[in-house]
Amino acid sequence: MIIVHISGHLKDYxxxxxxxxxxxxxxxxxxxxTNLDKAFPGVKxxxxxxxxxxxxxxxxxxxxxxxxxxxxxxxxxxDGDRVHILPSVAGG
Amino acid sequence: MPTKxxxxxxxxxxxxxxxxxxxxxxxNRRSWKVSGPHFKGISVYHLAYDARxxxxxxxxxxxxxxxxxxxxxxxxxxxxxxxxxxxxxxxxGLSVKNIWHIEPSSPxxxxxxxxxxxxxxLFRSDDQGVSWTVNESLMNHxxxxxxxxxxxxxxxxxxxxxxxNPKRQYIAISAVGTMxxxxxxxxWSFRNKNVRADFQPDKYPVFGQCVHKVVRHPxxxxxxxxxNHCGQYRSDNGGEDWVDIQANLPSDFGFPIAIDSQDPKxxxxxxxxxxxxxxxxxxxxxxxxxxxxxxxxxxMRTGLPSTAYFSVLREGMASDQEDPxxxxxxxxxxxxxYSRNQGKTWSKISDVLPPILSVSTGxx
Numbered sequence: 001m002i003i004v005h006i007s008g009h010l011k012d013y014x015x016x017x018x019x020x021x022x023x024x025x026x027x028x029x030x031x032x033x034t035n036l037d038k039a040f041p042g043v044k045x046x047x048x049x050x051x052x053x054x055x056x057x058x059x060x061x062x063x064x065x066x067x068x069x070x071x072x073x074x075x076x077x078x079d080g081d082r083v084h085i086l087p088s089v090a091g092g
Numbered sequence: 093m094p095t096k097x098x099x100x101x102x103x104x105x106x107x108x109x110x111x112x113x114x115x116x117x118x119x120n121r122r123s124w125k126v127s128g129p130h131f132k133g134i135s136v137y138h139l140a141y142d143a144r145x146x147x148x149x150x151x152x153x154x155x156x157x158x159x160x161x162x163x164x165x166x167x168x169x170x171x172x173x174x175x176x177x178x179x180x181x182x183x184x185g186l187s188v189k190n191i192w193h194i195e196p197s198s199p200x201x202x203x204x205x206x207x208x209x210x211x212x213x214l215f216r217s218d219d220q221g222v223s224w225t226v227n228e229s230l231m232n233h234x235x236x237x238x239x240x241x242x243x244x245x246x247x248x249x250x251x252x253x254x255x256x257n258p259k260r261q262y263i264a265i266s267a268v269g270t271m272x273x274x275x276x277x278x279x280w281s282f283r284n285k286n287v288r289a290d291f292q293p294d295k296y297p298v299f300g301q302c303v304h305k306v307v308r309h310p311x312x313x314x315x316x317x318x319x320n321h322c323g324q325y326r327s328d329n330g331g332e333d334w335v336d337i338q339a340n341l342p343s344d345f346g347f348p349i350a351i352d353s354q355d356p357k358x359x360x361x362x363x364x365x366x367x368x369x370x371x372x373x374x375x376x377x378x379x380x381x382x383x384x385x386x387x388x389x390x391x392m393r394t395g396l397p398s399t400a401y402f403s404v405l406r407e408g409m410a411s412d413q414e415d416p417x418x419x420x421x422x423x424x425x426x427x428x429x430y431s432r433n434q435g436k437t438w439s440k441i442s443d444v445l446p447p448i449l450s451v452s453t454g455x456x
Contacts, residue, residue, distance in 0.1 A: 009134075009157050042173055046157040050180040050187035057156040087156040 002032060002077055005084045013043040024079040029060060029067055032077060047085060048073070057088045102412060103167070103454035104430075105139035105148065106422055110446035112136040112150055114168045116456075121418055121432050124441055130168045138407055140194040141454030144202045145220050148454075151191030151207065159191045161207060163221050167456075176223035178207055178215040184231055186211055193407070195251035198258040208248030212239065212265040214277065227277045230263075235299060242266035242302050242321070249406055250306045254313050262316070262331065267302035270318065270331055283331030288322040304347045305406045309356035317359050317386070319349040319406075321367060326386050337386025342373040348409035352417045352434060357385045360411065360419055360435060362404050370403050377402045379409075379421060381435050395438035396429060407450030414455075422448030 002022045006014050014020060020039070026032045030052060037044035049055055052073060060067045061084040067075045077083070104115040104124065111129025130136070131152050138151045148164045150171070161178065162171040180186040190210045197204035205217040207224065214227040239246060250264035259276040262283070269284040282299045289301045302321030309315065314330040317337075323344040325334040338344050343363035352358035360381050365373040372378070377400040378393040402423040412418040420430045426445035431438045 009154065041175070042160075042177070045160070045177050045179065046154075049158065051182060051185065053187075055156065055158055 001079065002026065002081045002083060004032065004036065005082070005086075007085065008087045010043060010046060010085060013040040013046065015040075024077065024081075026077060028073065028077060029062065029075045029083070030073040032083060033073075059086050059088050060084070061086070101456040102414070102418075103141055103456055104420060104441075105141065105450075105452045105454070106428060106445065106448060107136035107139055107150070107407070107450035107452075108426070108446040108448050109135050112139055112152075112168070113442075113445060114139075114148075115441065116167065121412075121414070121430070126442070127168055129446075130164075130171065131162070135449065137191060138193050138450045139452055140196060141452070141456075142196040142205065142220070143454060143456070144196060144199060146456070147220060149194045149205065149221050151194055153190040159188055159209070161191055161194070161221060161224070174217075174221055174224060178209055178224040178226070180213070180226060180231070184226075186213070186231070189245060190247070192247045192249045193251055195253065197253045198255045200256075201258050204258070206251045206253070208251050208263065210241075210245040210247040212246045212248040212268060214248060214251065214263060216277070229273075229278055230271075230280055233280060235268075238300075239265070239268045240300065244406075250303070252306065252308060255310050256313075260313070262306065262308075264303045264306045264318070266304065267300060267321070269299045269301040269303050270306055270316075272331055283327070285333040286336075287318075287320060287325055287334050288336075290322045305349045307349050307351045307359070309351050309353075312356040315356060315385070317349055317351060319346050319361055321345065324349070324361060324386065335386075337382070339382075339386060339388055341380055341389050345370070346404075347406040348404055348421070350409045350411045350419060353411055353413045354415045354417050355383070358383050358417075358434065359386065360409065361389075362409060362421060364403060371401045372403075375399045375401055377423075379419065379431075379435050379438070392431075392435035393438070394436065395431075395440075400427075402427065405449055407452070408448055410451045410453050412453040412455070418453070420451045420453065422451045424448065 102117040106113040111132045113128035115124040135153045153159045161174040193208040195206045215224040252262040254260035261273045264270045271280045287301045304319045306318040316327040327334045346363040350360040378391045380389045409421045422428045424447045427443045428441040
């Protein structure tokens with residue numbers, strides 16, 4: 001299982017859940033977000049734009065590492081990973 | 093003057109940089125009750141009330157979580173997001189940044205709605221806003237690679253559907269210009285002849301004009317008015333060509349334009365001092381009205397602050413359907429004014445709102 005931490009307005013989509021589990025069969029961050037969308041319709045549109053790129057002011061961390069510093073949405077996931085989806089600070 | 097009352101409740105929807113506010117009046121616009129902010133902290137660019145289906149729609153644009161269209165059947169107490177949001181297909185390479193305008197189609201198409209977005213395109217819903225489909229003709233328009241954005245983005249901000257023939261459609265894009273379709277959006281042509289583009293080497297190009305807002309009256313569908321970055325214009329032939337109607341206005345620059353619901357020759361603008369300053373000219377915030385289709389303009393400011401440095405955005409002014417017509421204007425400083433008598437006198441509804449992005453009206 002992969003543990004996903006949800007914050008901000010995204011909780012509107014998850015019934016206020018701050019933490020959800022996703023099966024490790026998803027393989028990548030893109031797969032994880034697509035899987036989340038099946039459970040919580042509409043959430044993918046909030047995280048990714050129409051081209052399935054992470055929105056500019058959204059950060060996704062896998063085990064504390066920002067995916068933009070790695071393989072972005074193609075970042076490989078494995079059992080036990082912890083994913084944080086967070087709005088960026090974007091201001092003072 | 094006695095007034096003709098249409099419905100029981102007048103509706104004034106205000107989109108701001110920090111949410112939406114819904115004002116209602118049940119005493120012929122003498123007093124207003126307010127609810128909101130809806131979508132607290134998030135920019136709401138535009139709201140529309142679809143009287144055909146008694147549903148309110150909002151274009152909600154979060155800089156973090158992206159744009160959504162949301163619907164409410166109870167004047168904002170509860171909102172539901174569209175099931176399938178306006179989204180470009182993967183192969184387009186485009187991505188919706190903001191929802192700019194929402195427009196119900198004609199009465200003959202009660203389930204059809206349109207939204208305009210940035211990057212400029214039109215989306216259509218055939219199910220009252222539950223799901224949206226891109227207009228492929230506009231998305232793939234042969235001139236799109238040459239389209240340039242205005243300061244607010246490459247936004248499609250005006251949608252006008254002919255009440256009797258919904259296949260006749262006008263849209264306006266900054267900074268592309270006015271476009272027309274007579275086949276329900278299967279093809280689009282430009283309607284910018286004689287409209288200036290001072291910022292282009294060719295001052296009168298086929299497209300590339302920075303149109304800020306276009307309006308028309310349902311009873312005169314071929315007469316269009318526009319506030320442009322470079323002047324105020326009227327077309328008497330469905331946009332085939334335009335005539336400059338700045339006349340005695342203090343500036344050619346401004347954003348919004350509204351038309352009187354009871355008189356197609358009566359139009360309202362609020363000019364700003366140049367594209368650089370974008371403030372009330374000489375600190376006089378005024379609404380200017382023409383009663384003769386733009387031959388002459390009269391300043392209307394009774395009840396407005398004597399000195400004010402206001403700015404009004406393209407969706408920041410609207411008229412209602414009452415007789416005499418009401419006019420509403422919201423500023424980027426959060427001041428909301430209105431007139432129940434065609435602009436002759438003005439009253440303040442609020443001066444404590446967040447920056448106002450749009451005002452729109454409805455009757456329930």
